Amino acid sequence: MASILAYLPFAQILVSFLIVACVLLQQRGTGLGGAFGGGDGSFFATRRGIQQKLYLLTWALGAIFLSLAILNLLL
Template sequence: MDTFLNISQIVLSCLLIISILLQQKGTGLGGAFGGEGNVYRSKRGVEKTLYFATIIIVILFTAVAVVNVIY
């Protein structure tokens, strides 16, 4: 069981890194200093799917980490 949890945590962490890196990049720190000129918009299509997939991966990663600590 311990090996399964460790391997699943490694796989989930790799998926999480990939899903975060694939998301659309913003202007960085430009918005913090008043350089943000974009209008807020809703996520559509692949961007929305990737956003929700990232949330699900984070929840799974957290659950596996908690179970790994308990066992």
């Protein structure tokens, strides 16, 4: 059990770097301005290919990071 506790912070750091990399590799959307009417919402594109894989990987890494954080709090 003690060996798991020693590696949890390192696992969280690694997953956080992977999340940042996935977010930076994704294409830009309309940005925050589109939420307040500043962007042109007439063009809607679906994610395909590598963009969809990056999107899903980002969500999966976020879930892993959240799980590691909760596990770190409980142990």
